[in-house]
Amino acid sequence: MTEYLAVLIFVFAGVGIVLFTFFMSRLIRPSNPYPDKTINYECAELPQGSSWIQFNNRFYIFALIFVIFDVEAVFLFPWAVAFGQLGLYALVEMVVFIVILFFGIFYAWRKGALKWV
Amino acid sequence: MGIIKKLPVYAEKVPGGGIVTTSIEKVLHYGQACSVWYLLFGTACCAIELMCTGAARYDFDRLGMIFRATPRQSDLIIVAGTITKKMAPRLRRLYDQMAEPRYVIAMGGCTVSGGPFYYDSYAVEKGVDHIIPVDVYIPGCPPRPESLLEGCLNLQKKIKQQKLSDWQK
Amino acid sequence: MTKDALKDYVAGHYEGKLTPLDTGRFDLWFEVKAGDLVEVAQSLRDDEQLKFDFLCNIGGVDTTERFEAVYSLASTVHKHRIDLKVVMSHDAPEVDSVQQVWPGANWFEREMWELYGINVKNHDNLTRFLLPDEWDQGHPMRKDWDAPDFIRMPEPGQ
Numbered sequence: 152m153t154e155y156l157a158v159l160i161f162v163f164a165g166v167g168i169v170l171f172t173f174f175m176s177r178l179i180r181p182s183n184p185y186p187d188k189t190i191n192y193e194c195a196e197l198p199q200g201s202s203w204i205q206f207n208n209r210f211y212i213f214a215l216i217f218v219i220f221d222v223e224a225v226f227l228f229p230w231a232v233a234f235g236q237l238g239l240y241a242l243v244e245m246v247v248f249i250v251i252l253f254f255g256i257f258y259a260w261r262k263g264a265l266k267w268v
Numbered sequence: 269m270g271i272i273k274k275l276p277v278y279a280e281k282v283p284g285g286g287i288v289t290t291s292i293e294k295v296l297h298y299g300q301a302c303s304v305w306y307l308l309f310g311t312a313c314c315a316i317e318l319m320c321t322g323a324a325r326y327d328f329d330r331l332g333m334i335f336r337a338t339p340r341q342s343d344l345i346i347v348a349g350t351i352t353k354k355m356a357p358r359l360r361r362l363y364d365q366m367a368e369p370r371y372v373i374a375m376g377g378c379t380v381s382g383g384p385f386y387y388d389s390y391a392v393e394k395g396v397d398h399i400i401p402v403d404v405y406i407p408g409c410p411p412r413p414e415s416l417l418e419g420c421l422n423l424q425k426k427i428k429q430q431k432l433s434d435w436q437k
Numbered sequence: 438m439t440k441d442a443l444k445d446y447v448a449g450h451y452e453g454k455l456t457p458l459d460t461g462r463f464d465l466w467f468e469v470k471a472g473d474l475v476e477v478a479q480s481l482r483d484d485e486q487l488k489f490d491f492l493c494n495i496g497g498v499d500t501t502e503r504f505e506a507v508y509s510l511a512s513t514v515h516k517h518r519i520d521l522k523v524v525m526s527h528d529a530p531e532v533d534s535v536q537q538v539w540p541g542a543n544w545f546e547r548e549m550w551e552l553y554g555i556n557v558k559n560h561d562n563l564t565r566f567l568l569p570d571e572w573d574q575g576h577p578m579r580k581d582w583d584a585p586d587f588i589r590m591p592e593p594g595q
Contacts, residue, residue: 195358
């Protein structure tokens with residue numbers, strides 16, 4: 152239980168330091184907004200058109216594939232840590248797990264989801 | 269923002285309060301002067317000298333000066349190169365888009381007063397201080413990297429002379 | 438072709454339309470009348486021996502008595518160069534556009550109009566593009582142009 156308490160203290164300290172620096176910076180910096188300053192930056196020309204553009208869906212697909220395999224990595228880490236105490240059974244089970252996910256990425260690869268352009 | 273603006277006024281009333289102001293000023297000066305990030309703005313030949321000064325032999329990074337491509341993240345604009353009348357509104361817009369505190373170095377003869385284009389030119393703005401307020405002028409056509417580095421050191425000196433009550437503007 | 442051969446060929450084939458000028462400069466100079474310009478340009482480009490298919494430059498000149506337009510031509514096939522000059526009056530300078538002959542002449546003629554005021558006929562887009570957006574002070578490269586912040590080089594000795 153005390154290990155989780157240590158983690159909690161770390162989280163609070165990390166967030167606290169960041170908030171502290173923001174607060175100090177807010178105290179010190181000058182603030183002087185006027186209309187010419189707050190227009191969009193378009194390499195010193197007057198902005199034309201809206202700045203909200205539509206994203207290409209390749210970003211979404213890459214993020215999705217990343218999340219799936221990141222979760223796989225999250226499963227791999229504790230298995231690797233405790234691998235010494237587990238037996239052959241754990242190795243075979245993890246290989247099966249990876250093979251199943253490998254079929255997934257093989258499908259995505261052949262479908263062209265991994266091509267950026 | 270509230271505290272910093274009122275601090276000098278209150279500090280003067282308390283005996284010994286000036287020490288607080290000057291110590292805060294010292295910290296702020298070191299923080300500002302030793303990391304002046306400049307906007308990459310080069311129009312003509314002085315830009316080549318600017319690039320050369322940023323390169324290995326005469327280094328800008330040892331003064332803490334890193335180039336930024338956007339005015340939103342920069343403190344300093346080194347106007348390197350001839351500014352024509354067509355470019356003048358864009359320069360003004362870039363200066364406006366910088367966040368305070370912001371500084372300007374006019375590098376080279378053309379920005380100081382039109383340079384070689386002072387005579388017989390219909391298109392050159394004769395001096396960039398017609399457009400934006402300049403802090404340091406560096407003459408030369410183009411100024412050597414040592415000159416530019418001295419200009420930047422002069423700017424650091426100028427920053428270190430600012431008072432906390434100047435923040436109230 | 439060598440310079441002399443070129444000069445003889447051009448003077449021979451364009452009798453009356455192109456008159457050679459002796460400027461003492463390296464390139465060959467010919468003077469052409471404003472009315473013959475497009476026809477001469479077309480045949481200079483299409484003639485097999487000459488093949489002037491590259492328009493290097495069109496420049497305007499303002500001597501205080503007259504306007505001139507100078508066309509610098511080159512041949513990428515035969516590797517020779519020639520310069521043509523059109524002389525116009527000072528009051529109403531006008532020249533025909535050669536953009537059907539060389540499409541690259543479009544911007545040169547626009548620049549000539551914008552800076553000198555030389556009117557180019559049959560041009561599809563004679564608008565200001567080099568000078569600043571709100572320019573309303575005339576044609577700056579003319580010798581008689583002046584502006585409040587236009588400072589002339591002082592004569593030596595002043």
